[in-house]
Amino acid sequence: MLTYLGAALPRFTSPAARLLALQCALRADASAYVRLPGGLLRGMRLRGRGELWEELEHAGWLSCRAGGHPHMEAQLLDAAVLAQRAGRRTRARAAQWALSPAPRALPDGWPPSVRLTALAVASCTSDEGGRTDMEVLARLCGYSPHQIEELLDRLVAARMLASWQYCRESDEVSWHVPSPAEVGRTDVRQ
Numbered sequence: 001m002l003t004y005l006g007a008a009l010p011r012f013t014s015p016a017a018r019l020l021a022l023q024c025a026l027r028a029d030a031s032a033y034v035r036l037p038g039g040l041l042r043g044m045r046l047r048g049r050g051e052l053w054e055e056l057e058h059a060g061w062l063s064c065r066a067g068g069h070p071h072m073e074a075q076l077l078d079a080a081v082l083a084q085r086a087g088r089r090t091r092a093r094a095a096q097w098a099l100s101p102a103p104r105a106l107p108d109g110w111p112p113s114v115r116l117t118a119l120a121v122a123s124c125t126s127d128e129g130g131r132t133d134m135e136v137l138a139r140l141c142g143y144s145p146h147q148i149e150e151l152l153d154r155l156v157a158a159r160m161l162a163s164w165q166y167c168r169e170s171d172e173v174s175w176h177v178p179s180p181a182e183v184g185r186t187d188v189r190q
Contacts, residue, residue, distance in 0.1 A: 016112035037072025
């Protein structure tokens, strides 16, 4: 689903709008209708962020509906989103996983840019680490490769990643996850 959104949303779409789009796509019903509760939006630090809904409307990806406060309702307009969907249980698990993408979830309060990068990295991570094309990672997150480098540094500072490196010749970025002993440390800086 994250790969689909990387291609479906315009390159200029903000990380916060991409996170919102991911939750909408994963929680939509068979008619591509979604209703996001206010508590979920508050937990994602996206409640009251009407500009994100407008951004997705402007991109032609969804149409907001008049919903009762505090939830938001929308109709997804991208017909391809229905082809990306698995069963309801699978989508519900994926939607929950997207909020805490790894066993080493980020602390509350981190900005959407870091959360989206963590989700993109987690989707390409196996037991000890992962790798992907830098351009693919940048596209998934809606940032330039240089900005992705800064965001990866923040994931290292948060101890979600032990290290990362970029190979310019192959345009590939790789990373290693911390050992369980390193994850247990509580000194996390923002």
